Amino acid sequence: MRAKDVLGRRGEDLAADYLQAQGMRVVERNWRCPEGEIDIxxxxxxxxxxxxxxxxxxxxxxxxxxxxxxxxxxxxxxxAAAWCRVQGLRAPLCRVDVVAVLDDGIGEPAVEHLKGVG
Incomplete structure (x- = not known):
């Protein structure tokens, strides 16, 4: 696995842990369809x-x-719309968040979360 991929996987793991610690329930990771991928x-x-x-x-x-x-x-x-179609969900309240992870591999990683960016 390339170093970039290892860093990305670690960032996604940290982000999932962070979201769960904020009271969210992670229901799927790395969902893919022909249009692309949803991280979490x-x-x-x-x-x-x-x-x-x-x-x-x-x-x-x-x-x-x-x-x-x-x-x-x-x-x-x-x-998000494609995921909802596949799951059979109709128009749930949906938002797009971005989680930023800074991880130099030395110190404690920093995680920041922006809610409702899209």
């Missing part, structure tokens, strides 16, 4: 949460949140 699907009370995880070693190439632009948000919204 969770429930936050009555809300369905589609969480995009961005992990970086440093801020050298910008903050992880900066990697999620309008195109990515639109894709995540389409993926």
């Amino acid at each position: 699907v969770a429930l936050d009370g009555d809300a369905l949460v589609i969480a995009e995880v961005k992990t970086r070693r440093s801020l050298a190439y910008g903050h992880p949140f900066e990697a999620v632009g309008a195109d990515k948000l639109a894709r995540l919204q389409r993926l």
Whole structure:
């Protein structure tokens, strides 16, 4: 496995643990369909949460949140609709969150969470 993939997997594990510690229930990870992938699907009370995880070693190439632009948000919204169709859910309260993980492999990783970005 490439170092980038190992870092990404670790970031997703940290993000899932963080979301659960915030009281959310993770119901699926790395869901794929022809349009793309959802990193984490969770429930936050009555809300369905589609969480995009961005992990970086440093801020050298910008903050992880900066990697999620309008195109990515639109894709995540389409993926959320596709996930709901596959699950047979009709129009649940749904939001897109972004979880940023900074993990240099030395110190304690930093996890930040933006709710309802899309």
